[in-house]
Amino acid sequence: MxxxxxxxxxxxxxxxxxxxxxxxxxxxxxxxxxxxxxxxxxxxxxxxxxxxxxxxxxxxxxxxxxxxxxxxxxxxxxxxxxxxxxxxxxxxxxxxxxxxxxxxxxxxxxxxxxxxxxxxxxxxxxxxxxxxxxxxxxxxxxxxxxxxxxxxxTTGPSLFKRGYRIAKGEAPLKENFAAALVMLTNWHPDMPFVDPTTGSGTIPIEAAMIGLNLAPGMQRHFAFEDFAFMDPEILQQVKDEAMDQADFDRELDIQGFDLNPQMIEIAKENAKQAGLSQAIRFKQVAVKDNQLTAPRGVIVSNPPYGKRLGELDAARQLYKEMGEVYRPLTGWSKYILTADLEFEKAYGAKATKRRKLYNGTIRTDYFQYWAKRAPRQ
Known part of the structure; x- marks a missing residue:
């Protein structure tokens, strides 16, 4: 039908x-x-x-x-x-x-x-x-x-509930929104990928799933499984085909950093639940101490927005540190999501492009700093 x-x-x-x-x-x-x-x-x-x-x-x-x-x-x-x-x-x-x-x-x-x-x-x-x-x-x-x-x-609990996140931080991104942030970049699986404010690791996990062509709904159940007009073999066949399409042999260079050691442990646990422990490296590192040596790559960050009283100054200090560390990396594309519309001033450079998005009910901008093109060989 x-x-x-x-x-x-x-x-x-x-x-x-x-x-x-x-x-x-x-x-x-x-x-x-x-x-x-x-x-x-x-x-x-x-x-x-x-x-x-x-x-x-x-x-x-x-x-x-x-x-x-x-x-x-x-x-x-x-x-x-x-x-x-x-x-x-x-x-x-x-x-x-x-x-x-x-x-x-x-x-x-x-x-x-x-x-x-x-x-x-x-x-x-x-x-x-x-x-x-x-x-x-x-x-x-x-x-x-x-x-x-x-x-x-036909879905039941929202599709953002992939099933791998068993622990989360204070203000976690929904999984489908994190996937969208990755898909809005110029990242390809053969490029380094870094999330310097990784929290519970959702952005790197979604990037790894994209990089390995893993279907996001493999670990969960759906409302339609109980529908009388749905043959239960159909879902199993779709999941079997999805498993065949996954590229588990692909080598990925995906890293997630965070200043909070507890969040790093949470991120590792979530990656393990997703079956991606080997695909992502999580490490406790402050933004100001990021050392990215590869000539090209992609940075995606969802840093604190400074929405609460007294937190804006700390958030803007972090944005300033981001600018100092990342601006010299001209071969890297940087994508930073925040609700602070004055972000560019703190970062120290005007974005190549801004895209308006809603993180839940919060109006945010996705500030995009595109890499300079590599010279032709």
């Missing part, structure tokens, strides 16, 4: 996710925070296993205009819920409404739930409430500018 599918992601990462969907072999259409594509059950499994930058993969059951609760009820009831939900399905309904006449989200949820119950009761010839004692099918009704979209979440 062919499904209309939807991948969601953080604002600003749409182009990356679209490129990933294309790489899986599917045509896509991009909107704000969304990438639409079509595919069968294998596409659902592949998207969940392979997408590094997405949050979720959803099946679109239907879309229609709804400006009254009667229109919402009838529109939901007309959809083919029996194609997806067995009689005993548990189907919690989440609801969102933005810039729409039906702005009461609790009412939108309740009416959607009632309409689905009515549809299933009619199809399965049942009266009254449904038992909902079976597997869970997470549903969402989202109304944007009076257009209702009904979806089934």
């Amino acid at each position: 062919q499904y209309k599918l939807l991948a969601t992601m953080a604002s600003g990462l749409e182009a990356l996710t679209a490129r990933e969907v294309q790489a899986l072999g599917y045509e896509e259409r991009t909107d704000n925070g969304k990438v639409y594509f079509e595919g069968d059950e294998t596409a659902i499994a592949k998207a969940n296993v392979w997408l590094r930058t997405a949050d979720r993969v959803k099946i679109i059951v239907g879309q229609f205009t709804a400006t009254t609760f009667d229109e919402l009820f009838e529109g939901v009831k007309a959809l083919p819920w029996d194609h997806y939900l067995p009689l005993d399905a548990e189907f919690p309904v989440a609801g969102r409404s933005v810039r729409s006449k039906l702005h009461s989200e609790p009412d939108v949820q309740a009416i959607t739930k009632k309409a689905i119950v009515d549809k299933l009761a009619t199809v399965y010839h049942r009266h009254g409430r449904l038992a909902e004692t079976g597997k869970t099918y997470p549903l969402e009704v989202s109304i944007l500018r009076d257009v209702a979209t009904l979806t089934i979440d």
